[in-house]
Amino acid sequence: MEKINYKRSEPRLMKGNEALAESAIRADLDAYFGYPITPQSEILEYFEEQIPIRHGKVLQAESEVASINMVYGAAGAGARVMTSSSSPGVSLMQEGISYIASAQLPCLVVNVVRGGPGLGTIQPSQGDYFQAVKGGGHGDYHLIVLAPATVQEMADFVFDAFRLAEEYRCPAMILSDGALGQMMEKVELIEEGQFPKRNFSWATTGKPATRERNIITSLFIEPEKMEGINYDLQAKYAKIQKNEVRYELVETDDADIILVAFGLSARICQKTIELAREKGIKLGLIRPITLYPFPTNIIKEFADKAKFFLVVEMNAGQMVEDVALAVNGKKPVYYKGRMGGMIPTPEEVLVEVENIIAKQSEEKR
Amino acid sequence: MENEIQDNGLEIVYKKPSTLTDTPLHYCPGCGHSVVHRVLMEVVDELGIQDKTIGVAPVGCSVFAYNYMNIDMQEAAHGRAGAVATGIKRVLPDKYVFSYQGDGDLAAIGTAETIHTVNRGENILMVFINNAIYGMTGGQMAPTSLEGMKTATSPYGRDVKLMGYPLKITELLAQLPGALYVTRQSVHTPNAVRKLKKAVKASFEYQKLNEGTCFIEVVSNCPSGWKQTPVQTMKWIEENMFPKYPLGDIKVPKF
Numbered sequence: 308m309e310k311i312n313y314k315r316s317e318p319r320l321m322k323g324n325e326a327l328a329e330s331a332i333r334a335d336l337d338a339y340f341g342y343p344i345t346p347q348s349e350i351l352e353y354f355e356e357q358i359p360i361r362h363g364k365v366l367q368a369e370s371e372v373a374s375i376n377m378v379y380g381a382a383g384a385g386a387r388v389m390t391s392s393s394s395p396g397v398s399l400m401q402e403g404i405s406y407i408a409s410a411q412l413p414c415l416v417v418n419v420v421r422g423g424p425g426l427g428t429i430q431p432s433q434g435d436y437f438q439a440v441k442g443g444g445h446g447d448y449h450l451i452v453l454a455p456a457t458v459q460e461m462a463d464f465v466f467d468a469f470r471l472a473e474e475y476r477c478p479a480m481i482l483s484d485g486a487l488g489q490m491m492e493k494v495e496l497i498e499e500g501q502f503p504k505r506n507f508s509w510a511t512t513g514k515p516a517t518r519e520r521n522i523i524t525s526l527f528i529e530p531e532k533m534e535g536i537n538y539d540l541q542a543k544y545a546k547i548q549k550n551e552v553r554y555e556l557v558e559t560d561d562a563d564i565i566l567v568a569f570g571l572s573a574r575i576c577q578k579t580i581e582l583a584r585e586k587g588i589k590l591g592l593i594r595p596i597t598l599y600p601f602p603t604n605i606i607k608e609f610a611d612k613a614k615f616f617l618v619v620e621m622n623a624g625q626m627v628e629d630v631a632l633a634v635n636g637k638k639p640v641y642y643k644g645r646m647g648g649m650i651p652t653p654e655e656v657l658v659e660v661e662n663i664i665a666k667q668s669e670e671k672r
Numbered sequence: 673m674e675n676e677i678q679d680n681g682l683e684i685v686y687k688k689p690s691t692l693t694d695t696p697l698h699y700c701p702g703c704g705h706s707v708v709h710r711v712l713m714e715v716v717d718e719l720g721i722q723d724k725t726i727g728v729a730p731v732g733c734s735v736f737a738y739n740y741m742n743i744d745m746q747e748a749a750h751g752r753a754g755a756v757a758t759g760i761k762r763v764l765p766d767k768y769v770f771s772y773q774g775d776g777d778l779a780a781i782g783t784a785e786t787i788h789t790v791n792r793g794e795n796i797l798m799v800f801i802n803n804a805i806y807g808m809t810g811g812q813m814a815p816t817s818l819e820g821m822k823t824a825t826s827p828y829g830r831d832v833k834l835m836g837y838p839l840k841i842t843e844l845l846a847q848l849p850g851a852l853y854v855t856r857q858s859v860h861t862p863n864a865v866r867k868l869k870k871a872v873k874a875s876f877e878y879q880k881l882n883e884g885t886c887f888i889e890v891v892s893n894c895p896s897g898w899k900q901t902p903v904q905t906m907k908w909i910e911e912n913m914f915p916k917y918p919l920g921d922i923k924v925p926k927f
């Protein structure tokens with residue numbers, strides 16, 4: 308993925324949710340539609356406070372179903388538009404997201420994930436990984452999914468998400484969690500006025516005599532046509548897979564055991580690495596930043612060097628399936644996680660690593 | 673309006689609006705949808721607002737409206753036209769936006785979006801085709817189906833105690849302060865079509881004022897769903913639909 312050097316403001320202390328919202332205003336957001344839900348209501352609150360005195364449009368919708376369909380309408384009209392919610396609300400949006408993917412509209416959906424299933428808990432979770440990266444709604448489609456691990460990334464990824472969404476005419480998602488949304492950290496925000504709008508020839512802005520009418524639709528009743536649309540989508544996803552994979556490597560140079568974790572879990576793993584190295588265990592971390600497209604190739608490369616992989620997630624083991632696919636049986640792939648709003652500690656991840664090492668040497672004997 | 677005089681001196685008294693495409697309509701013979709399409713496009717033509725008008729047609733028989741109307745259009749998910757139209761109008765406040773929805777769409781699955789769109793007083797026109805049935809999916813009961821009415825999912829007639837009462841959503845919406853103009857029209861006679869056209873024209877003109885939502889219910893028919901000939905449906909409308917859904921203005925703007 309392209310890295311752009313934007314001009315940035317002085318550092319300030321901000322909550323993840325607010326940094327994301329402020330960053331969106333600076334990204335020249337045209338419109339935000341959303342519905343309150345913990346732990347992300349600050350996003351809507353921030354927009355309701357700031358947008359009327361700055362620029363753009365904001366509307367508290369009657370539901371997440373309405374929000375995502377307002378996003379559809381505004382995106383179809385060529386606007387830079389977003390919504391945000393947390394898990395139950397994002398479930399309600401799935402039909403609309405599927406329509407947006409099929410109609411090939413750019414937009415940003417933020418999911419500040421909380422523990423589920425059901426109404427669950429307002430505590431942080433990564434339980435919506437499958438929903439985010441495998442499509443989520445009906446039909447064959449993907450979102451571009453970015454997973455921030457810091458408040459800084461909560462803010463920066465707004466720009467990345469819109470840039471990618473607009474380039475590929477595809478919905479993008481920032482998959483965060485309740486802790487990243489609520490925590491305060493230092494952030495250097497990208498300054499306003501550096502993110503020009505594109506002119507979308509396909510947008511429904513009113514048909515002048517000089518062009519054919521524009522139609523935003525996901526309906527192609529002839530199966531031959533609908534299959535064609537599917538081929539187009541798949542070709543686009545192949546291009547995204549090829550060009551937009553992003554990940555971070557932490558202390559992997561000499562590592563013989565590889566942790567794989569995204570978002571908050573990756574931060575926990577960084578601490579685990581420190582603790583492990585004090586004990587002489589050479590741990591490293593692959594942190595997928597784009598969850599879709601998934602960094603399959605780099606994981607594949609490490610399958611030749613590493614003794615085993617341990618995937619650390621705040622769910623029952625979701626990303627571990629994609630890691631196992633990448634490793635393709637070459638090395639063992641283990642999972643360690645907590646669920647329902649619980650966060651694994653660096654120490655318990657280390658204990659898991661040590662247990663696996665002990666088990667492996669026992670098996671050798 | 674003055675009629676156009678051709679080069680050969682003949683006066684054109686009737687023609688297809690330029691904003692209707694040449695695509696053959698897929699509607700069943702005698703269906704009211706095509707008449708309402710035409711009325712809408714005649715008004716867009718006469719007001720000269722093709723370049724400023726965006727239509728929203730959700731799932732239902734009229735989901736293909738964009739094949740016939742030569743304007744920019746969006747197809748919406750079932751029930752969500754109010755929300756989609758809101759999204760468009762909020763980012764393009766100077767454009768004319770209308771939704772075109774069936775009774776299942778507007779008054780069942782999309783009731784929440786409908787009420788809140790009108791309650792916010794979105795400056796759009798909502799056209800509501802009440803044919804008392806789900807046409808597209810094959811004649812199932814709609815929220816507006818009449819008491820005792822036989823449909824595919826009420827084969828013994830709509831039992832209101834079990835299946836609920838015919839929903840007069842138009843009267844309900846007229847209560848909302850966000851509603852500027854609320855009227856019930858029909859297309860069962862040429863005269864009714866003329867009245868509908870007046871209401872449509874007024875609604876587009878009101879849109880310029882930014883004073884609230886215009887809502888037009890069109891009591892229409894469904895020959896296939898009702899299992900009647902088109903001519904029979906016109907009579908059935910008069911005898912059965914109008915007593916429940918009387919024609920006329922329900923709320924008119926006070927300026």
Ligand SMILES: Cc1ncc(C[n+]2csc(CCOP(=O)(O)OP(=O)(O)O)c2C)c(N)n1
Nearest residue numbers: 731732733750774775776777805806807808
């Ligand atoms: C979420 C969803 N549920 C159900 C359907 C199936 N469906 C398509 S059209 C329709 C009813 C349409 O009836 P109405 O809105 O009255 O319009 P009409 O076809 O009569 O013009 C239904 C139930 C759908 N497309 N999407």
